Amino acid sequence: MSSVVDKVWAALEPLTDPEIPVVTLRELGILREVRETPAGIEVVITPTYSGCPAMGQIEDDVRASLAQAGIEARVITQLAPAWTTDWMSDEAKEKLRAYGIAPPHQTRKDVSVVKFMRRPVEQAVACPQCGSTHTVVTSEFGSTACKALYKCLDCQEPFDYFKPY
């Protein structure tokens, strides 16, 4: 890797998700690639949910950090392959849990669209506070589109679950 590419990664490393400030854009898999092209440096980001209001902020943050580091680079938004929570590092998942958000399970490759007749049986979600898997979903959509609202039936605490996407 060239030194300028390293420099870009280093400049962007402190950037965190505006909604979940404990995980970085790199750990979330939003910051996909930094590449050197004949046209200059390109930074590739992938949007999460189509309507995620944080994406505009994230792009602005990336541009501002590049400008601050004196790096000229183009920011490219790339849709394919579609972002998935499977790209989240284990480290990021652990940080989410410590922050009070149950991290996403692996997405279900075996559940194809034609099997959507009934909701697939979901793996139990562990409470990020007490670790109990005795939990129930309160609402499919929590404080943001990417999270569902759960309740722990043991410690009685409500919590967010980062949905597999």
Place this chain on the structure above:
Amino acid sequence: MSTPIDYLLHLADNAVVLGQRNAEWCGHGPILEEDMALANVSLDLIGQARLLYQRAAELMGGDASEDKLAYFRGPHEFRNYTLLELPHHGALVGYAAADRDYATTIVRNFLYSALMVHVWDGLQQSADASLAAIAAKSLKETSYHLHHSRDWLVRMGDGTEESHARAQAAVNHLMPYTEEFWTTSPAEGAAVAAKVAIDVWALRPAWDALVNDALEQATLTRPNFHGYVTEGKIGLHSEHLSYLLGEMQGLARAHPGATW
């Protein structure tokens, strides 16, 4: 216009119109969790519409933009299914101010998401690579919309006498509008021929199975219907779309180019 612009606009208009309709619940939801759920569903739909409008604008070239497509086209230029522009209550004139009925909201979201999971799944193989990428994202979001609306459909249908009656009334009111899914508009036909779109007719058995299974579990009856098939997707809309667009487009038209 040409392939696949008209088809992209059909998909985008579907998403933006239903997104705008569902957003009417923001701050008025029957319970706090549902208020948030509907706002989040709207965010997904408006996000999908933005990506589709951006792609259409890119193909149109010139000074086309997502904002121009969303805010500066009239009702007759919108290509959404009539189903999606209807207000959140039974059949009433456009200016009637009836209470919103959550069963109507849920039944519509269910009928539409049950179609769109299959449409997005198929469009992942679209000859238009951008549309295929949008479809892959939208499929994930729509499967959550389907789970949400299906859960509530069963809860309402198999719930109290009141909730059952309202859910059945909503099914009776909205089901005839789904006939529009199965006709082929010129834009759809051209997009299918160009392998940009998939033939929706082929999805009907899967949609029927999904809908019948949910209605059965919800103890609701599927009405038989033979009659007028709506034609929103060729620009012939109900009176309700103009009111919806009046609200959605008012600000952008009063202050063109405004930013904040």
